[in-house]
Amino acid sequence: MLDAAEGTPMYAYIVLSILIGARTEELRALTWDHVDLDGDPKADPPRPPSIMVWRSVRAGGKTKTRKSRRTLKLPQRCVAALLFHRGLQERQRQLAGSAWQDHGLVFASAKGTPRSRNNVLRSFRAIVAKTTLTAADWTPREMRHSFVSLLSDSGVPVETIAQLVGHAGGSQVTETVYLKQIRPVLLGGAEAMDRIFNPPDGRD
Numbered sequence: 001m002l003d004a005a006e007g008t009p010m011y012a013y014i015v016l017s018i019l020i021g022a023r024t025e026e027l028r029a030l031t032w033d034h035v036d037l038d039g040d041p042k043a044d045p046p047r048p049p050s051i052m053v054w055r056s057v058r059a060g061g062k063t064k065t066r067k068s069r070r071t072l073k074l075p076q077r078c079v080a081a082l083l084f085h086r087g088l089q090e091r092q093r094q095l096a097g098s099a100w101q102d103h104g105l106v107f108a109s110a111k112g113t114p115r116s117r118n119n120v121l122r123s124f125r126a127i128v129a130k131t132t133l134t135a136a137d138w139t140p141r142e143m144r145h146s147f148v149s150l151l152s153d154s155g156v157p158v159e160t161i162a163q164l165v166g167h168a169g170g171s172q173v174t175e176t177v178y179l180k181q182i183r184p185v186l187l188g189g190a191e192a193m194d195r196i197f198n199p200p201d202g203r204d
Contacts, residue, residue: 001143004130009092010123012078012085013107017140019075021147021165022053024140028115029055031104032086037079049074057114072164082106 002018005011016022022030034052041047054069074082085106092110093100101112109115120140128135144165151161 001127001131001133005127008127009085009088009110010127012081013120013140014124014127014143015081016051016078017143018146018150019078020051020072021144021151022051022072023056023144024117024120025057026053026055027107028105028117028120029057030106031055032106033104035082035106037074037082037086049079051078057117070163 001014002011005014013027016027017024030051030053034054036047036050036052039047039049050071050073052069052071089106089108093102093112096111099111103112103114105112105114107115107120109119124140125135125138128138148161148165151164152158
């Protein structure tokens with residue numbers, strides 16, 4: 001997916017969806033003034049590059065709940081993708097000329113206007129069609145599931161994942177919504193007991 005999207009206007013959107021787990025409605029509402037690509041290494045403590053996920057296209061522009069508003073450190077690949085995207089958007093601005101409408105959006109249309117859910121879905125599936133995946137089976141929301149799976153498989157606690165994805169109900173909501181993705185949480189206890197007791201013939 002990442003390889004298929006590289007160099008396109010959807011690249012940074014897909015990178016952020018997979019690497020920070022933001023909701024599609026949060027990314028569509030994201031503005032450049034909530035993106036810090038430089039950070040401040042001289043601050044005490046040092047401030048890394050980050051993104052403020054504070055708004056959504058839902059509920060009058062606010063995120064679902066107060067706990068959904070979160071500031072996330074950006075992985076280096078996200079920083080690089082956003083730098084590319086900023087340059088791409090500047091070229092779009094120049095091509096649009098007087099037709100450009102500046103809303104300050106990171107993931108705007110080629111004329112600077114907000115993108116609808118269906119508009120993003122069409123662009124996303126055009127990228128999926130370049131892969132071995134079946135485009136009709138995939139929506140941008142699936143990338144958020146991938147984010148949970150990747151962190152869970154890497155041993156990140158479900159409580160931490162809940163904070164990163166902005167679940168107001170904490171880990172219980174995360175476990176319910178992403179039941180299939182949190183394999184270490186579901187399997188860890190049995191695996192630990194097998195290691196402790198090491199049944200020689202596979203029986204209880």
